[in-house]
Amino acid sequence: MSFLRSGTASAGDERREAARSGISGTAMTLVSLVLLALAWQVAALIVASPLLPGPPAVAEAMLRASADYALPRNILITLGRVAASFLVAMVVGSAIGIALGRSRALDRVFGPWLIVLLNLPALVVIILCYVWFGLTEAAAITAVAVNKIPNVAVTLREGAAALSRELDEMALVYRFGRLRTLRHVVLPQLAPFFAASARSGLALTWKIVLVVELLGRSNGVGFELQTAFQLFDVATVLAYALAFTVVVQLIELALIQPWERHANRWRR
Amino acid sequence: MTGIILDIAEKRFPATAGGPARLVYQQFRLEVVPFSFLVLLAPSGLGKTTLLNMVAGLDHDFAGSTRFEPPPGRSFSAEGPRIAYAFQSPRLLPWRRVRDNVALPLGGDPEAAEKAMAMLREVGLEEQAEAFPERLSLGQQRRVALARAFVLDPDVLLMDEPFVSLDEAGAARLRDLLRRLLARRPATVLFVTHDSREAVELGTRIVRLDGVPARIVADIPVGLSAEERRLPEAVEERRRAVFG
Numbered sequence: 001m002s003f004l005r006s007g008t009a010s011a012g013d014e015r016r017e018a019a020r021s022g023i024s025g026t027a028m029t030l031v032s033l034v035l036l037a038l039a040w041q042v043a044a045l046i047v048a049s050p051l052l053p054g055p056p057a058v059a060e061a062m063l064r065a066s067a068d069y070a071l072p073r074n075i076l077i078t079l080g081r082v083a084a085s086f087l088v089a090m091v092v093g094s095a096i097g098i099a100l101g102r103s104r105a106l107d108r109v110f111g112p113w114l115i116v117l118l119n120l121p122a123l124v125v126i127i128l129c130y131v132w133f134g135l136t137e138a139a140a141i142t143a144v145a146v147n148k149i150p151n152v153a154v155t156l157r158e159g160a161a162a163l164s165r166e167l168d169e170m171a172l173v174y175r176f177g178r179l180r181t182l183r184h185v186v187l188p189q190l191a192p193f194f195a196a197s198a199r200s201g202l203a204l205t206w207k208i209v210l211v212v213e214l215l216g217r218s219n220g221v222g223f224e225l226q227t228a229f230q231l232f233d234v235a236t237v238l239a240y241a242l243a244f245t246v247v248v249q250l251i252e253l254a255l256i257q258p259w260e261r262h263a264n265r266w267r268r
Numbered sequence: 269m270t271g272i273i274l275d276i277a278e279k280r281f282p283a284t285a286g287g288p289a290r291l292v293y294q295q296f297r298l299e300v301v302p303f304s305f306l307v308l309l310a311p312s313g314l315g316k317t318t319l320l321n322m323v324a325g326l327d328h329d330f331a332g333s334t335r336f337e338p339p340p341g342r343s344f345s346a347e348g349p350r351i352a353y354a355f356q357s358p359r360l361l362p363w364r365r366v367r368d369n370v371a372l373p374l375g376g377d378p379e380a381a382e383k384a385m386a387m388l389r390e391v392g393l394e395e396q397a398e399a400f401p402e403r404l405s406l407g408q409q410r411r412v413a414l415a416r417a418f419v420l421d422p423d424v425l426l427m428d429e430p431f432v433s434l435d436e437a438g439a440a441r442l443r444d445l446l447r448r449l450l451a452r453r454p455a456t457v458l459f460v461t462h463d464s465r466e467a468v469e470l471g472t473r474i475v476r477l478d479g480v481p482a483r484i485v486a487d488i489p490v491g492l493s494a495e496e497r498r499l500p501e502a503v504e505e506r507r508r509a510v511f512g
Binding site: 166167169170172173174175176177180184185188191263265266267 | 324355361362364400
């Protein structure tokens with residue numbers, strides 16, 4: 001009599017499975033997006049109103065906005081702000097998070113501040129920054145960064161608290177010194193936490209940047225959206241939204257995911 | 269080379285949520301002569317690892333001192349003796365390649381990469397130099413840990429059950445490797461184990477600890493020659509003579 005044992009696939013098997021069927025996976029994504037466009041077109045035909053333009057109308061608006069390079073220019077300006085505030089938030093947030101994760105005393109004193117900041121509405125931070133520092137570029141970037149810093153700090157605090165004591169001792173015995181311990185022992189352990197906060201950080205940052213631009217800047221995607229809003233020009237609103245979403249998705253695919261793969265290449 | 273003088277007036281573990289405070293050592297004195305291979309044999313949970321950590325400078329929370337005596341007519345650099353520590357688990361950096369793991373203790377040495385490769389050749393892992401540690405078997409990882417310890421050309425070598433959780437054949441191969449490495453790069457060794465066979469095969473002196481606080485209950489010289497240590501029968505015979 002035969003005895004059949006069925007195995008359960010591990011996460012690794014699933015990943016390999018996904019890699020093997022990568023081409024069909026991309027094809028499925030395309031099919032899904034085409035379906036979305038079709039549904040959108042059908043809805044636009046039924047409503048038949050300039051307030052819900054179909055894909056051709058939005059494509060036309062995109063071309064119109066690109067004719068004088070306004071669309072690419074504004075996207076670049078906004079991306080610049082995203083990059084600047086993202087960088088500030090990652091550096092400051094990581095430093096705070098690592099300090100709190102390494103010291104229980106600091107965490108007891110300043111941990112509650114993080115909770116307050118986490119729950120402060122983004123809009124309040126933006127208004128306060130503009131009121132206190134004026135309608136300047138620095139105020140805009142500070143406002144976005146302050147919104148993101150507590151998230152980064154909380155994530156990195158988890159990472160720093162979970163650092164391996166064993167590897168720390170190893171580095172101490174073998175006299176790695178501070179810098180080499182940081183580079184070879186500490187930062188690699190924090191890499192997954194950097195990746196997690198960078199990923200959620202990018203998503204959060206670019207959404208807040210648009211609000212900041214809408215409230216106090218005279219260029220960028222957020223400003224253009226406001227102008228289009230005042231004219232009830234929904235086609236332009238959708239054109240900007242679509243173009244910017246595509247750019248952000250490309251950054252995720254071209255920068256963040258390859259870096260994550262590189263940082264994780266040692267895993268079995 | 270280097271002698272070690274341990275003089276622990278008192279070492280206690282503070283009370284934790286799990287239990288009351290515990291006195292581990294009191295008026296504990298142990299001298300390790302240069303080039304000796306001293307095996308600390310004791311039941312687990314007695315404080316052997318604690319002792320190694322105090323010697324390694326990882327644990328400063330005790331009254332007393334651990335001193336290193338330089339060989340006659342020589343003195344240490346400002347940093348003190350070169351200390352290598354083979355831990356109970358290999359403690360390799362999983363995100364660094366095998367070769368880099370071995371090269372890292374050498375710091376800014378311009379020949380670090382070559383020395384690491386030469387060391388890996390000695391432990392028979394040249395082929396795995398570019399691999400990441402987690403792709404290696406536990407036995408191979410322990411070899412890498414040995415290579416990392418010996419690449420420093422250490423004065424003092426601390427070993428905390430470094431061959432535990434290997435099968436007997438694998439452990440025997442590693443003990444053999446350790447003896448060969450020590451023959452080429454003599455060091456003063458402080459080796460912790462609870463395996464009396466291992467103690468006899470490797471040690472030149474066995475110190476048994478027992479009790480709370482831990483005291484030396486036996487101090488046994490092992491007069492085996494290098495050839496005899498290679499013969500399992502000779503080791504076993506000596507073990508029976510010592511431990512009955």
